[in-house]
Amino acid sequence: MMECLKKPWTYWVGGVLLGVLNVVLLALSGTVWQVTGGFLLWGAGALELAGFEPFKWEFFKLHHAKYGEIILNHNIFINKYTILNVGVIVGSLLATLLASQFKIGKAKNIKQVVFALIGGIMMGYGARLAAGCNIGSFFSGIPSFSLHAWVFWIFVVLGAWLGTKILIKYLL
Known part of the structure; x- marks a missing residue:
């Protein structure tokens, strides 16, 4: 097990x-x-x-x-x-x-903590604007062919791309 x-x-x-x-x-x-x-x-x-x-x-x-x-x-x-x-x-x-x-992991520096807090706030705000988070949109919305889920998916892909660029430039 x-x-x-x-x-x-x-x-x-x-x-x-x-x-x-x-x-x-x-x-x-x-x-x-x-x-x-x-x-x-x-x-x-x-x-x-x-x-x-x-x-x-x-x-x-x-x-x-x-x-x-x-x-x-x-x-x-x-x-x-x-x-x-x-x-x-x-x-x-x-x-x-x-x-x-x-x-329990330790943050590398204060910049990592600040970026994590800002990112968390943005994700929470975005989840309210998008009528749900990735669970509600992807896992429940896309199988039911909800339009908001497909729009959400497009912006998740764009956000992941942008987030990766920021992560590589400023944190790694």
């Missing part, structure tokens, strides 16, 4: 397993795999705890059909999106620990 965690899986094995798990997720929860919706609710819940009223903002009015029940029942941190995200994080940690591959 541990040996299969240490060696890379073939694309076929990984793809089939992810596809089967996505179908199971859809059957059990009624939703496809997505990540940023859970993080969005966590952020809005944190803002609400700080005294803001994010659920009165226009964004949540537009997305009431998706998040309305969660908001009305005050289940900001306990809902299907959160459970899925926590499951992915805990499952990844468990697999890494079982394979004896866990280690």
Whole structure:
């Protein structure tokens, strides 16, 4: 068992397993795999705890059909999106620990940390503009022939190319 965690899986094995798990997720929860919706609710819940009223903002009015029940029942941190995200994080940690591959890396310099923070903020903002992250767009959007997923794919390719150029020039 541990040996299969240490060696890379073939694309076929990984793809089939992810596809089967996505179908199971859809059957059990009624939703496809997505990540940023859970993080969005966590952020809005944190803002609400700080005294803001994010659920009165226009964004949540537009997305009431998706998040309305969660908001009305005050289940900001306990809902299907959160459970899925926590499951992915805990499952990844468990697999890494079982394979004896866990280690905490150290940043090379402060520039690497700054670039990582800027990149993370840009990715989060882009995920909201694109109606989801690469999981929601690629993994769930492209199989359903969603137009936003194909537009997202074009810009992911362009962004990866540009990011590689920046990485090579400034960080390596």
